[in-house]
Structures are given as structure tokens and as C-alpha cells.
Amino acid sequence: MWSLLPRKLQATAIVFATIIAYLGLEWTYAWFASTPPGPFRQASFIVTIITGVLVLAANWAWPLLWRMIPALGRTLFPDLNGVWQGKLVSTWVDPATGEVMPPIDATITIRQTLFTTHVSLKTGESTSHSTRAFLERFAETQRFRIWYSYNNDAQAQFQHRSSPHEGVGFLECESDDLGSLTGRYYTARKTTGDIEVSRRSSSTQSKR
Template sequence: MWSLLGKKAQVSIILVAGLLSAWSIDAVYALALHKEAGLLKTLSLAVTIVGTILVAVAEAGWRWLWRQVPLLGRKAFPDLNGKWDGTLRSTWINPETGQPIDPIPTRITVRQRLFSTSVTLKTGESESHSTRCILERLPEIGRFRIWYSYNNDPIAQVRHRSSPHEGVAYLEFDPDASPDALVGRYYTARKTTGDIEVTRGTRD
């Protein structure tokens, strides 16, 4: 959810948190030496303690809150945690046959936290792990996207024809049209692309 905030908001929050933390350290140091910490530093220490507790509670309990208040999934971002099963359809053409390859059975695992998101994609021949994820709201069309970059690591038996590579992809969620489906597209450093279609299996 952190990535939904604008850069200015993120920077402002980091600066304020850093300033409060510095004052809080000064307050702890003063109290340890049995000195007067001052009202501002004492308040900073209290705000830091309360803020840390609230962040920990929010990190642990946001999914419960999302289940109790479904509107949050539409106004902020939906809970997409879990395993999603389906297929990849590559645009790659086999030079020996001149035909595209068959759809590839695929499992995608989304691990979504309050401050981070990761995507793992696994097929019979390789596994991809996200290196960075960005959440995007598309309120004008009522959809949500996870954009991510990834590293792909094929199994040893196929590396003679499928080398490790990097790529970018997105997964799009439309709660009105398909509340249990993700569709998307990927682009690889090998100059190939493909479509992703998966449906929700289990929620983690």
C-alpha cells in the first residue's frame, strides 16, 4: 500500500519520522542520564512509541480490516494475497515449426503486505521472482494493477534453450468483471512477450 502514496507524501513521511526518531533518541538519552528531556523531545518519544505500535498493528491486521470493510478494497487496493493458477501464452514462434508454443501451465503467488508486495511465478521449467513491485489504481475504469520487474531462473535441464533473464510484467484485477481472475502481460529481456491469465486458487 505504501507505493500508492505519491513521492512527495513518501518523502514527507520519511522526513517527519526521521526527525521524530532523532528527538526520541535524544529524549531516551536524557532520561537515561536522569536529565530533563524537554517537552518537545518527550512528546516526540511518545509519538514515536505510539506510531510504532500502530504501524505494527496495521501491518498485522490490515487484511482482517479489509474483510470487515470491503469498500477499502475498492478505494485503496484489493487484497490479492494467495495462489493463482492458469496459463502463459507466449508470442514466441518456434523457428523449427513456425508455430507458437502451447499455453504453459502457471502458478502465481502474490504476497501482499502493507508496505511491500512480491510476486512469484512458477512453471514446469522455470521460476520468476519479483525484484520490485508497484501498485497502481485505475479509478477511471475501476481496475487495479501490480507492475513488477523480475528475474527468471530456468531449471538446469532446459538452460541450453532457455537462459536466465530479466523482464517486467503487470497483473490486472477487475473486481466487477472477474473478481477471482488476474490478467496481464509480460515483456522479457530476450525480446519476447506473452499474456497471463490466472484464477484464484487459495488465499494465504
């Protein structure tokens, strides 16, 4: 979510945090060096503590703000936290039979905070976890997209036909339908597939 904030606001917050952190370090050094810190340094140290607490509180409270202020989801990015269930449809064709794989049942779990986004996907044979993720907003068409890279690891009994691999994928929704996600994935094994899931639960935050 942080990446979608205006650049000027990001720069202002970073500069402010840097100044406060520097003053806080100066105060700490003066304290341990037995040099009585002046009132300004004392105040800067207090502000440093308060700033750190506020950052942690903002990250923790962000899902609550999403629910209390719906406009945040429309102007920044919707709250996609939760468990999603649906299908993967691979384009892979069995070279021995020429047959296309049937749709695969899949469960996707999305965890978002103010600063991070994590996507995991589980099927009957393997599990994937995102290694990086970033958010993209298409204001003109009111669409929102999560891009992510991932590592996939199949269960031992299936690794003879599904070796561990890396890939990238995306999931997107429209502002008037936040209960379903569609997307696509691309693997390092040169296969692709489509993703279609629906929200089943939005309670991942409370289970952490």
C-alpha cells in the same frame, strides 16, 4: 498500498515520523549521556515507541482490515493476496519448426502488505520472483494493476534452452471480478506473452 495514499497524507505521515524519530534520538542520547531528560523528551520517546509498534501492527493487520472494510479494496486497491493458477501463452515461435509454443501451466503467488507487494511465478521448468513492484489504480474504469520487474531462473536441466533472464510484467483485474487476473510479460530475450490466472487460495498471509 502506501504509494496509492494521497500525497498530502504521505507527506504528513513522513514529517510526523521524522519529528518523532528525532526527538526519540535526542532522548536516547540524553539518557546515555547521564543528562536527565525533561518531561517533553520522555514523552517523545514514549510516542516514538508507540509509533513504531503502530506501524508494525498496521502492516500486519492490513489484510484483516481489507476483509473487514470492503470499501478499502474499491477505493485504494483490492486484496490480491493468494495463490493463482492458469496459463501463460507465449508469442515465441520455434525458428526450426515455425510452431508456436502451447500454453504453459503456471502458478502465481501474490503477497501484499501495507508497504510491499511481491509476485512469484512458477511453471514446470522455471521460477520467477519480482524485484520491484508498484500498484496502479484506474478510477475511471475501476481497474487495478500490479506492475513488476522480475528475475527468472530455469531448472538446470532446462537451461540449455531457457537461460536465466530478466523481464517486466503486469497483472490486472476489474472491481467486479476479483477472482481472475489477466496480464502480459516482456522478457530481456525479446519475447512476450499473455497471462491468465484464477484465484485458488487467499491464505498466503497465514503461511508466512
